[in-house]
Structure formats: structure tokens, C-alpha cells
Amino acid sequence: MSPKVGVEPLRQAQITEATLRLIARNGSHNVSIQDVASEAGLSKGAVLHYYPTKDKLFATVFKEYFRQVFEQCKATMAEHDEPLEKLRSIGKWLFTEHDPLIDVGYPLYLECMSRALYEENFHVLFQEWVSNWVDLLKAAIEEGIRQGEFNPVHPEDSARAISAFCQGIASRWYLDRKQHGTQWAIQTLIDYTETLLLKEQPKITQDQAR
Numbered sequence: 001m002s003p004k005v006g007v008e009p010l011r012q013a014q015i016t017e018a019t020l021r022l023i024a025r026n027g028s029h030n031v032s033i034q035d036v037a038s039e040a041g042l043s044k045g046a047v048l049h050y051y052p053t054k055d056k057l058f059a060t061v062f063k064e065y066f067r068q069v070f071e072q073c074k075a076t077m078a079e080h081d082e083p084l085e086k087l088r089s090i091g092k093w094l095f096t097e098h099d100p101l102i103d104v105g106y107p108l109y110l111e112c113m114s115r116a117l118y119e120e121n122f123h124v125l126f127q128e129w130v131s132n133w134v135d136l137l138k139a140a141i142e143e144g145i146r147q148g149e150f151n152p153v154h155p156e157d158s159a160r161a162i163s164a165f166c167q168g169i170a171s172r173w174y175l176d177r178k179q180h181g182t183q184w185a186i187q188t189l190i191d192y193t194e195t196l197l198l199k200e201q202p203k204i205t206q207d208q209a210r
């Protein structure tokens with residue numbers, strides 16, 4: 001008998017959350033459908049009812065994680081009115097230690113990049129991930145330009161630059177936090193963003209300062 005309609009979203013969420021935890025701990029290549037079933041407290045048949053193949057399950061899980069990240073990032077940026085503060089808030093959130101979404105997220109993100117080298121479906125997922133980040137950053141940059149706060153840069157190119165820079169910092173921070181600490185990560189991203197976007201302030205000479 002098929003599961004009741006009202007139960008299906010709950011079961012699917014139960015399965016995807018269990019898969020997220022397992023991939024974060026063990027890597028996707030070391031996770032089986034049976035592992036997911038055991039972690040979720042379900043039968044293997046129940047998992048296969050919703051996700052007939054492991055590839056379909058993993059693609060769904062990665063998409064769901066990315067959705068959660070962008071929803072949280074949008075909410076974080078929405079707490080601020082000024083475009084620069086919106087951009088600053090991204091780094092402060094991305095480099096938050098012991099945030100459950102972050103703890104699970106970095107292993108999944110690195111896993112997606114690794115598999116994107118050889119598997120087309122993960123390559124597409126990674127491209128979507130980058131495009132979403134660029135769109136998010138681009139909107140804040142365009143707002144800052146309209147308000148006269150930012151230099152008249154090319155919004156999309158600048159968004160791609162910040163996104164790529166952030167990617168490098170994030171990898172160092174997650175994999176080598178002893179030498180690339182949280183404050184370093186936050187401040188380095190802020191410094192780069194401000195150097196790229198902010199209008200140069202006129203220098204004050206010693207005579208003017210007197």
C-alpha cells in the first residue's frame with residue numbers, strides 16, 4: 001500500500017535530512033540506500049518508494065541543501081537596509097562556527113565540487129549554485145550603485161569576482177581553520193569587497209587635518 005498523501009512530505013523530509021547528515025559525515029560515495037534507511041528509521045523499501053535510485057536521492061538532497069542556504073542568506077541580508085551591510089552580512093554568516101546549516105553545508109559543497117569534475121548532473125548543480133550566488137550579490141551591488149554608494153562597476157562581473165574570492169576563503173577556513181581563522185575569513189572578505197566597490201575617499205593632508 002502506498003503511503004498516505006499527507007505523510008509523503010514528512011517522509012521525504014525525513015529521508016533528505018538523514019541523507020544530508022550521512023553525506024556530511026561520510027561522503028556520498030560511502031553512503032548506501034540502506035544507510036539512509038537506518039539513519040531515517042525507515043525501511044529500505046520506503047526510501048526506494050520516493051527515490052528509486054541513489055543518484056536521484058543525492059541530487060534532491062543537494063538541491064534541498066542549496067535551497068536552505070539561499071533562503072537563510074536572503075533572510076540574513078534582508079535584516080540590513082544598506083547594500084554594503086547586506087554584503088558584509090554574508091561573510092559573517094558563512095563563517096559562523098557551530099551553525100548546523102554551516103556544519104552540514106561545507107562538506108556537501110566540497111563534495112559537489114569534487115563530483116562536478118566527472119559527473120554532469122553535479123556539474124549542472126554547481127553551475128546553478130554559482131549562478132544563484134552571483135544573482136544574490138549582483139542585486140546588492142546594483143542597489144549600491146543606484147544609491148551612489150558604490151563605484152559604477154559592472155555588477156555581474158563584480159558579483160562573480162566576490163563569489164570566487166569568497167569560495168577560496170571559505171575552503172581555506174573550513175579545511176585549515178587553525179591557520180585561517182574566523183576573524184581572518186570575515187575581515188578578508190569584507191576588505192576585498194570594500195576595495196572593489198567603495199568609492200575612494202579623498203585623502204586628508206596634514207595641513208587639512210590641523
